[in-house]
Amino acid sequence: MVASLKTWVWAEGRWNELRVDVAATPGFSFHMVGTRDPTVREAPNRIHAALLEVGAKWPGKRITVSFHPTRPWQLGSAMDLPIALAVLMASGQVPLREGLWAIGTLDLKASLSWVEPDRPAPPQESGLFLYPSQAPWRVQDQNWAPLSSLREALEVVKSGIPLEAPLVPVLHRPAPGWPGLSLSGTALTALGLAAAGRHPTLLVGAPGVGKSEFARAVHSLRAAVEPNLPFVEPSSTLSPVQLVGANGAFWAAGTGVLFMDELGEMSLRTLEVLRKPMEAQWSRDATQVPQTIGATNPCPCGYHGHQSIECTCGSARLSRYQERFSGPFLDRFQMGLVLGREADSVAVPWDEMVFKLRMAQERQRARGPWLGNSGIPLESLIQCAEITRQAMDVLNGWHKKSGLGLRALHHAMRLARTAADWGQRAKVSEQDAWLSISLHASQFRLTSKSGPWGLARSSST
Numbered sequence: 001m002v003a004s005l006k007t008w009v010w011a012e013g014r015w016n017e018l019r020v021d022v023a024a025t026p027g028f029s030f031h032m033v034g035t036r037d038p039t040v041r042e043a044p045n046r047i048h049a050a051l052l053e054v055g056a057k058w059p060g061k062r063i064t065v066s067f068h069p070t071r072p073w074q075l076g077s078a079m080d081l082p083i084a085l086a087v088l089m090a091s092g093q094v095p096l097r098e099g100l101w102a103i104g105t106l107d108l109k110a111s112l113s114w115v116e117p118d119r120p121a122p123p124q125e126s127g128l129f130l131y132p133s134q135a136p137w138r139v140q141d142q143n144w145a146p147l148s149s150l151r152e153a154l155e156v157v158k159s160g161i162p163l164e165a166p167l168v169p170v171l172h173r174p175a176p177g178w179p180g181l182s183l184s185g186t187a188l189t190a191l192g193l194a195a196a197g198r199h200p201t202l203l204v205g206a207p208g209v210g211k212s213e214f215a216r217a218v219h220s221l222r223a224a225v226e227p228n229l230p231f232v233e234p235s236s237t238l239s240p241v242q243l244v245g246a247n248g249a250f251w252a253a254g255t256g257v258l259f260m261d262e263l264g265e266m267s268l269r270t271l272e273v274l275r276k277p278m279e280a281q282w283s284r285d286a287t288q289v290p291q292t293i294g295a296t297n298p299c300p301c302g303y304h305g306h307q308s309i310e311c312t313c314g315s316a317r318l319s320r321y322q323e324r325f326s327g328p329f330l331d332r333f334q335m336g337l338v339l340g341r342e343a344d345s346v347a348v349p350w351d352e353m354v355f356k357l358r359m360a361q362e363r364q365r366a367r368g369p370w371l372g373n374s375g376i377p378l379e380s381l382i383q384c385a386e387i388t389r390q391a392m393d394v395l396n397g398w399h400k401k402s403g404l405g406l407r408a409l410h411h412a413m414r415l416a417r418t419a420a421d422w423g424q425r426a427k428v429s430e431q432d433a434w435l436s437i438s439l440h441a442s443q444f445r446l447t448s449k450s451g452p453w454g455l456a457r458s459s460s461t
């Protein structure tokens with residue numbers, strides 16, 4: 001099979017169009033024709049390692065790479081990406097695509113970079129153009145796809161996006177003023193803690209119980225103290241690149257709120273790629289990581305665990321749905337809340353909430369420059385959290401019984417710290433520890449066939 005794509009070469013003081021053809025035929029050898037540049041002749045070594053890194057392979061074929069037109073140009077290492085993509089297409093590992101343009105250097109880890117000198121943007125007019133996000137130009141065109149890795153390039157080639165959808169995420173500005181929201185007990189406390197500590201939170205509940213209102217309320221509360229805080233609600237059909245790529249929705253949310261509704265409808269791959277950037281929140285040098293609030297129905301029909309409406313999903317369908325939320329994925333959330341409609345809910349006392357939020361945030365700022373208590377780095381956690389011995393015994397006892405990893409314990413400690421800040425306590429008490437455990441995201445882990453999601457406990461709007 002022969003695959004072709006186009007690229008740009010800087011020569012004679014301007015950008016020149018160059019076609020890269022790759023043929024994969026029976027045999028086992030490698031040939032490169034149409035260039036004498038020694039740098040480009042090393043490309044197969046870099047590409048070989050990069051392909052393995054992304055789970056692809058160097059085909060066991062006779063591979064011939066040829067460049068047209070044949071000129072004595074310096075091609076450099078920027079031919080890595082076009083050659084790699086053409087090799088994958090020619091060997092049937094990714095679908096053949098017409099009108100594809102690419103440029104960029106790959107390293108052994110499959111990262112895509114720009115190692116050429118500063119140049120003006122190429123005169124690209126049509127076709128999908130994949131280039132390193134490090135390149136010295138930014139063009140607002142949905143067919144220009146700035147990327148940071150070969151993995152992202154493959155996502156784009158496989159999905160056809162961004163030809164079919166813009167890279168710009170859907171931005172919703174919540175209406176000014178307070179959402180007319182009623183909550184009861186635990187949910188009201190959870191709202192305060194989520195806003196005060198910036199904890200990544202997973203909301204589970206039937207349709208119409210107010211999951212998105214809750215997320216907006218967290219944003220409204222935080223925005224009362226930090227004006228112009230972004231609120232980004234990407235569509236559930238976004239590709240991984242659109243979500244966490246260089247221009248993706250995740251980063252567009254800055255330090256604000258990223259609301260991921262309908263997590264159960266997102267592709268498994270998208271859920272998996274979210275894990276890494278979410279984790280950045282509690283790394284020592286995090287400065288621009290949003291607070292992720294995820295929401296999902298408990299099951300495809302939406303009524304699993306509902307008091308009056310019966311769930312119509314079979315058990316196989318139910319467990320397939322819930323298995324999407326893998327342990328490692330749930331581990332990135334620090335708080336989890338089951339929302340339902342309950343009779344004893346009251347209107348959110350906004351003024352009081354804002355006052356408590358300011359007080360709690362002041363305590364946090366005195367502790368360190370992190371992204372709220374959710375971002376206290378592990379190295380500083382023991383020293384900064386000021387957890388009493390009794391409270392630590394409660395947390396340790398729970399952790400031991402839970403069988404969860406250490407990350408779960410650390411999240412419980414961060415959340416307990418916020419519970420103490422919310423209650424204006426210098427030290428974390430046993431009561432704070434119990435509250436933290438009851439709101440821990442691990443409650444949604446599949447623990448047994450009969451009781452997934454821990455839906456017995458319910459709180460609500």
Ligand SMILES: [Zn+2]
Nearest residue numbers: 299301311313
């Ligand atoms: Zn159901």
